[in-house]
Amino acid sequence: MGHHCCSKQKVKRGLWSPEEDEKLMRHITTQGHGCWSSVPKLAGLQRCGKSCRLRWINYLRPDLRRGSFTEQEERTIIDIHRILGNRWAQIAKHLPGRTDNEVKNFWNSCIKKKLIAQGLDPNTHNLLKNKSNNSTKKSNNYTHHIQDSTSIFTIDHTSTNKGITSMDLKSTFFPYCDNITYNHTPIVPNIEYQNPTFSWSEQINHNNTVTTTLQSQTSDQRTRDSLLDFTSCCLMENAANINVSSYINENSMWNGTGLEPTTLNPINGQEEQEMQVVQLQGDQEFPIIKTKFCDDQEDVYKVVHDHDQTVEKTFNDSSNFDFEFMDSGLYTNVNSSMDQLSWDC
DNA sequence: AAAGGATCCAACCGCCCCAGT
DNA sequence: AACTGGGGCGGTTGGATCCTT
Numbered sequence: 001m002g003h004h005c006c007s008k009q010k011v012k013r014g015l016w017s018p019e020e021d022e023k024l025m026r027h028i029t030t031q032g033h034g035c036w037s038s039v040p041k042l043a044g045l046q047r048c049g050k051s052c053r054l055r056w057i058n059y060l061r062p063d064l065r066r067g068s069f070t071e072q073e074e075r076t077i078i079d080i081h082r083i084l085g086n087r088w089a090q091i092a093k094h095l096p097g098r099t100d101n102e103v104k105n106f107w108n109s110c111i112k113k114k115l116i117a118q119g120l121d122p123n124t125h126n127l128l129k130n131k132s133n134n135s136t137k138k139s140n141n142y143t144h145h146i147q148d149s150t151s152i153f154t155i156d157h158t159s160t161n162k163g164i165t166s167m168d169l170k171s172t173f174f175p176y177c178d179n180i181t182y183n184h185t186p187i188v189p190n191i192e193y194q195n196p197t198f199s200w201s202e203q204i205n206h207n208n209t210v211t212t213t214l215q216s217q218t219s220d221q222r223t224r225d226s227l228l229d230f231t232s233c234c235l236m237e238n239a240a241n242i243n244v245s246s247y248i249n250e251n252s253m254w255n256g257t258g259l260e261p262t263t264l265n266p267i268n269g270q271e272e273q274e275m276q277v278v279q280l281q282g283d284q285e286f287p288i289i290k291t292k293f294c295d296d297q298e299d300v301y302k303v304v305h306d307h308d309q310t311v312e313k314t315f316n317d318s319s320n321f322d323f324e325f326m327d328s329g330l331y332t333n334v335n336s337s338m339d340q341l342s343w344d345c
Numbered sequence: 346a347a348a349g350g351a352t353c354c355a356a357c358c359g360c361c362c363c364a365g366t
Numbered sequence: 367a368a369c370t371g372g373g374g375c376g377g378t379t380g381g382a383t384c385c386t387t
Contacts, residue, residue, distance in 0.1 A: 015355070015381080037372065053373075054356065089375060100375070105354050 012046045016055055020045055024052055025060050058099045065097025069106050077103060078111060082125045 016024075027043035033056065037049035045052065058064075069077075073095055080091045088100035088107075095103065107122075115122040 013357075035372075049372080050358095050374095051356075058355070086376065101355075104376075109353055 011040070011048045011051070013051075016059075020047070021055070021060060024055060028056060028060070058101050063097055064099070069098075069110075073098070074106075074111060077107065078115075078125075081107065081111075085123075 012020075023043050023045055024039070027039065031042065033039055033053070035049075036053045039045070039049055039052045040047045043052070047055075076094055077091055080094055084090050086104075086107075088104040092098050092100040092103045112122045115125070116128070119128050120126065121128050
């Protein structure tokens with residue numbers, strides 16, 4: 001069964017011969033394609049218009065870029081796919097000379113497998129469930145720096161200096177934060193939080209607990225929730241030397257915060273929901289962070305220390321962004337293509 | 346060398362959207 | 367408003383090629 005546009009015609013199918021290519025090329029370069037349904041007749045081809053169009057777009061077009069995909073192109077595809085999903089035509093628009101078909105094939109034949117091999121679900125970009133625990137275990141000697149100028153995070157995993165060492169959260173991620181004062185006293189001295197619109201303070205109390213206070217004067221609930229989550233998450237990162245996974249998600253990109261708003265309600269329904277508590281664990285002095293919410297939603301974040309200097313954690317399932325992904329170097333160009341994408345799409 | 350499985354990728358299919366009537 | 371045709375898109379297929387045994 002052919003397309004409705006050419007179902008009455010006797011059309012050839014299958015691979016194009018060099019002669020057919022020649023005819024189509026000559027016709028379009030001299031006459032232009034105009035109405036595709038008329039191209040086969042005018043070009044002397046026994047193909048349907050759609051087939052001609054496809055052949056031109058995917059193969060004959062002179063501005064096509066041939067050859068294998070570069071690493072940069074691969075990263076771009078992954079970045080955009082994280083937001084748009086299988087919208088190959090949209091993705092291809094960000095890759096000059098590449099077609100949607102090409103991108104789709106590359107994804108299915110190559111990228112998909114790479115992501116799976118890294119323990120990531122290619123559809124959601126989340127950690128695959130059966131890999132999530134393993135991914136949190138890492139060697140003390142593992143070192144990985146990401147200092148791409150377009151990355152929002154710098155991550156350092158040297159044995160003496162783990163965790164996020166700096167971050168530059170652009171104001172585009174916090175469009176609702178207009179009047180937040182900067183008041184930051186980090187637990188880990190080399191941590192720098194560079195976004196002036198976003199801050200919190202941390203104080204070590206006499207009873208070996210740490211109180212974190214989010215300094216937010218915004219009245220927007222989503223921002224407050226986002227910042228609370230973010231603070232909690234970073235605190236865990238710093239205190240436990242773990243790689244925090246599954247935190248920012250693409251939906252949050254769309255709601256404008258860039259961070260996943262919590263769906264939880266503060267304990268006692270407090271208006272001020274900034275309080276976080278870090279407890280130092282017995283003589284090991286290993287910190288655990290527990291965020292208190294309403295009774296039925298308690299202990300969403302759990303950090304468990306084991307004997308191998310590794311950490312397991314449990315997160316709210318609704319979180320599906322992963323720092324592991326950025327850690328792998330795949331998540332880049334946030335401030336350029338990704339920001340642009342938010343506006344384009 | 347040959348067979349069979351795996352992979353790649355060009356092309357097709359079917360659906361949707363939109364503009365024109 | 368309903369119909370029609372063209373264009374665009376994502377999913378799928380199947381033949382060619384590569385790889386493994």
